[in-house]
Amino acid sequence: MDDFEQFKSTFFAECSELLADLENDLELLQGEFYDKETLNSIFRAVHSIKAGAGAFQFKALVKFSHAFEALLDLLRNDEIPVVEAVVTVLFHASDVLAQMIELARDGQEPESGYGAETLAELDAIRFTARPADAAASANAASPDAALSNGEDAPDGMTTFLIKFLPRAEMFQHANEPLLLVREMAQLGQLSATPSLDRLPDLDTIDPEQAYLSWDFVLKAACSIQDVEEVFEFVVDDAELTIEIEKSEAPAAIEVTEESALPAGVESKNADTRSGRPAQVSSIRVDLDRIDRLVNMVGELVITQSMLSQQTNDMPEERFVPVVRGLEELALHTRELQESVMAIRMQPVKSVFARMPRLVRELATQLSKKVRLEISGENTEVDKTVVEEISDPITHMIRNSLDHGLETPEERIAAGKPEEGVITLSAEHRSGRILIVIRDDGKGINREVVLRKARERGIVAPEQNLSNEEIDNLIFAAGFSTADAVTDVSGRGVGMDVVKRNVQSLGGRINIQSTPGAGTSFTMMLPLTLAVMDGMIVAVGGEKYVLPITAIVECLRPQREALSRLPNGLELVQVRGEYIPLVYLCRAFRLNGGIQNPSEGLVVLVDSDRFGRIGIVVDELLGQQQVVIKSLEANYDPVPGLSGATILGNGRVAAILDVEGLCEDSGTDLGSAASIQGASRAHEVATSQNETREASQ
Amino acid sequence: MTELQVKEATVGYPTSQGAASGVGGAEYRQFVSFTVGQEEYAVDIMQVREIKGWTEVTVLPNQPPYMRGVLNLRGLIVPIIDLRCRFGQTRTEATASHVVVIVALGDRIVGVLVDMVSDILTVNTQDIRAVPDMESRDIQDFLVGIVSANERMVAILAIERLTNTRALTDAAAASVAA
Numbered sequence: 071m072d073d074f075e076q077f078k079s080t081f082f083a084e085c086s087e088l089l090a091d092l093e094n095d096l097e098l099l100q101g102e103f104y105d106k107e108t109l110n111s112i113f114r115a116v117h118s119i120k121a122g123a124g125a126f127q128f129k130a131l132v133k134f135s136h137a138f139e140a141l142l143d144l145l146r147n148d149e150i151p152v153v154e155a156v157v158t159v160l161f162h163a164s165d166v167l168a169q170m171i172e173l174a175r176d177g178q179e180p181e182s183g184y185g186a187e188t189l190a191e192l193d194a195i196r197f198t199a200r201p202a203d204a205a206a207s208a209n210a211a212s213p214d215a216a217l218s219n220g221e222d223a224p225d226g227m228t229t230f231l232i233k234f235l236p237r238a239e240m241f242q243h244a245n246e247p248l249l250l251v252r253e254m255a256q257l258g259q260l261s262a263t264p265s266l267d268r269l270p271d272l273d274t275i276d277p278e279q280a281y282l283s284w285d286f287v288l289k290a291a292c293s294i295q296d297v298e299e300v301f302e303f304v305v306d307d308a309e310l311t312i313e314i315e316k317s318e319a320p321a322a323i324e325v326t327e328e329s330a331l332p333a334g335v336e337s338k339n340a341d342t343r344s345g346r347p348a349q350v351s352s353i354r355v356d357l358d359r360i361d362r363l364v365n366m367v368g369e370l371v372i373t374q375s376m377l378s379q380q381t382n383d384m385p386e387e388r389f390v391p392v393v394r395g396l397e398e399l400a401l402h403t404r405e406l407q408e409s410v411m412a413i414r415m416q417p418v419k420s421v422f423a424r425m426p427r428l429v430r431e432l433a434t435q436l437s438k439k440v441r442l443e444i445s446g447e448n449t450e451v452d453k454t455v456v457e458e459i460s461d462p463i464t465h466m467i468r469n470s471l472d473h474g475l476e477t478p479e480e481r482i483a484a485g486k487p488e489e490g491v492i493t494l495s496a497e498h499r500s501g502r503i504l505i506v507i508r509d510d511g512k513g514i515n516r517e518v519v520l521r522k523a524r525e526r527g528i529v530a531p532e533q534n535l536s537n538e539e540i541d542n543l544i545f546a547a548g549f550s551t552a553d554a555v556t557d558v559s560g561r562g563v564g565m566d567v568v569k570r571n572v573q574s575l576g577g578r579i580n581i582q583s584t585p586g587a588g589t590s591f592t593m594m595l596p597l598t599l600a601v602m603d604g605m606i607v608a609v610g611g612e613k614y615v616l617p618i619t620a621i622v623e624c625l626r627p628q629r630e631a632l633s634r635l636p637n638g639l640e641l642v643q644v645r646g647e648y649i650p651l652v653y654l655c656r657a658f659r660l661n662g663g664i665q666n667p668s669e670g671l672v673v674l675v676d677s678d679r680f681g682r683i684g685i686v687v688d689e690l691l692g693q694q695q696v697v698i699k700s701l702e703a704n705y706d707p708v709p710g711l712s713g714a715t716i717l718g719n720g721r722v723a724a725i726l727d728v729e730g731l732c733e734d735s736g737t738d739l740g741s742a743a744s745i746q747g748a749s750r751a752h753e754v755a756t757s758q759n760e761t762r763e764a765s766q
Numbered sequence: 767m768t769e770l771q772v773k774e775a776t777v778g779y780p781t782s783q784g785a786a787s788g789v790g791g792a793e794y795r796q797f798v799s800f801t802v803g804q805e806e807y808a809v810d811i812m813q814v815r816e817i818k819g820w821t822e823v824t825v826l827p828n829q830p831p832y833m834r835g836v837l838n839l840r841g842l843i844v845p846i847i848d849l850r851c852r853f854g855q856t857r858t859e860a861t862a863s864h865v866v867v868i869v870a871l872g873d874r875i876v877g878v879l880v881d882m883v884s885d886i887l888t889v890n891t892q893d894i895r896a897v898p899d900m901e902s903r904d905i906q907d908f909l910v911g912i913v914s915a916n917e918r919m920v921a922i923l924a925i926e927r928l929t930n931t932r933a934l935t936d937a938a939a940a941s942v943a944a
Binding site for chain 1: 875
């Protein structure tokens, strides 16, 4: 049973890939640059889904995908022209298909009649082109009968003689003849004669081998292709002959390993109908396994760097082979690390490919004319990052369409082309990925933005903001300029969520806007979530890692720049701005550690909830790329830490969580100015002192 | 094969299995025993991943005193618990001759700092006695039973209770209250 579940989950994993491909190809169909292969690949995707669904008895899915496939078959045989209306139906059908697969995965049956409308649309197109099919479909014993190729007997019944000789290893490929027999029995009247010729004696029998073979006689109202389809997945594992019984000149088709082609398919489309994927240049690997590999390579890198540190002091001339060997090792490990990281890398294409559809649908909804230009879709990032960028990009594109681009009338009035352009691009830049979303719309209306922000109390009435600051207000929580809440955007949960998502990935987002000429969003993201640029800081003999993305600047303040509020909260003045200080040694109750910021260093960081904060540390030890590891895997979450990493010396160093640190620092930074907050902070600080005394 | 194992087990030799069924329904389990001061404790051998010498750990902030920190075990970040300290005594003055027993608790891996590993015991489960009432309930909570081996008393540890989150919070609360 477990095996079965496993096959099932593989099937659904495949389905989601197939659906993605399907969507992709349908997009191509929309443009002018599709060829026969596009149609073939669409057909293959639907066909594979149907075949899998059949094996797992998802009847509704089979029925629907069959109709879908039948239409596609006509399209690729040029019997129906690929026109806009047809493509639209295909899109609907792919939605329905996706929905049905989802239901099947959750173990639910679609409501009766679900997708019936789309099914009817599919059939309508098909039957308009091929009225004969309608009749065939109407009187067919099964939906598989729809493909009639004119070789049927007058009464619509054909008699097939099928010889089926499984090879010994058939079972090892997870094929089961009984399922084939059942499937054939659904096509029509079936009689089977097993042959026991190959059956060995009981003492030599290997239960994992196939010994039986069969002769079938099938009377059914279907074409030879339908029969071949039953055996589609076993043609490699068996000798198979399918013949049509006719008094004169039987049309025989040998299906062997070399010619797994059903009749009627041109040989240049050799892979179109076979269940085998067109290319087997990739394998499916569990992410856990890759993670384990990445871990081990990380260890190797650490060991290697430890070794080379040890040998640095050795007199080189005396240990030439050792030193040489270590240099080699360093090269190889670096290459190994890069290749391992590359395994997890995927092109952003899978996310970008969803956008044209979004744009098309939104444009229709908003009655705007838009062209989406995509570039750099083959830029690769870590799989986890690919999964995480989909939402922010979707959101920003919606935003550009809804708020950025004008209506065609407005555009013409402004002397612009009627059709707006949104560009979505990706590129690698200095070890990170840069994603830019640009529109040529009206830009940000700073007056409106500022007014709204004042209305909502995000900006104080007397505060003056630079243009850039006003633009960035759209990332403020609860901000929306849309006058009416629409389906598309305007609920006020939007760009602030985007910003938070991007930041949680260790990235940054910027906006540039020119009134009348458009807006562009620039997202800088790390290529991987497994590795991070960190600043190693030392406090009281301990080392911690601060994410570089959080750091704004580092400084050693003058004594005069420091001040202290009555409540004990310390502040540092930086260019006229007062920034609260958090002492790492106090927050973490470390012994030692510099207590005077003018002797140590202040690292200014941006926190989401508390604004800019100065973290007081002893010294900076340098910048380094670190592999992020979870503390929670074997222990409980520790406030103020987001994870841990392993430094070059093999020791663990904790990664600081700026938000958590501020929250946990014992000083109430959120209401730094209010006396109430101050006294509370004082209380917490006192109780901490008491605790420390008590524990000593 | 099974018979052979049973024979070995009954005469007290370690078997390759952690537990083996003996005659008359007797079951044998194996334990790794180690000492902390004068006391001897044991954990089920199947839970023990490896045993390694003490190396400096990285201290985590604001943790109870028995939580010594974390160390790098071939890429895994493993928390280390000071057993002496966990039982309410002072922290162990750890040196290179002290030993960390790495145990697996389900998905989690933790290290336990002890003085030294002493033996591998094969014990008839029927010989495991209940923990007698002790003055410290704390310690009692961490034990699942007591056996005697070569006239020594060995307490079998319930490792999972040493680290559970509730105990951590309780301990933290207690230290604040004090």
